[in-house]
Amino acid sequence: MTESSQIEKFLSLSTAHVPGPNPEWGVLSGWTIEIPGGYGWMVLWANTTWEDLAEDSEGAPEWFKPIHTRMRALGCKGVVFDCDGPVMDNLPSFDW
Numbered sequence: 399m400t401e402s403s404q405i406e407k408f409l410s411l412s413t414a415h416v417p418g419p420n421p422e423w424g425v426l427s428g429w430t431i432e433i434p435g436g437y438g439w440m441v442l443w444a445n446t447t448w449e450d451l452a453e454d455s456e457g458a459p460e461w462f463k464p465i466h467t468r469m470r471a472l473g474c475k476g477v478v479f480d481c482d483g484p485v486m487d488n489l490p491s492f493d494w
Contacts, residue, residue, distance in 0.1 A: 406475040409468065412483040413438045414491040417461050424457045429476075438483070443469070443476040464489050 416439070423430050431440045458466075468489060469477050485491055 407473060408440070409465075409472060409474040409477045410483045411465065411477060411479055411489070412485045412491070413479045413481045414485050414493075415465060415489055416479050417492045418494045421461075422459055424459045426458060426462065433478075433480070437481050438479040441477045441479070443474070461490060461492075 419436075426441055429442045431442065433439060465477060468486070
């Protein structure tokens, strides 16, 4: 038996791309893990399209749409919002 591993790619962003310390995640709440100590969040992602998320009864937050687009374009499976992560000029950011 051969041992195998799989490594997934995540987009790393500053928490400045999240609209506040207690954001509404909508349908993403089931896919979101808070990083202990208030350092940020990790959003684990299946191969879900924006349309699928928008149709969910809880809805997907509009602020996440440009992040989702960038994440998918880069072939990432999720995003890490880290308080020390980079701020991307081409994505919305929030002062809080």
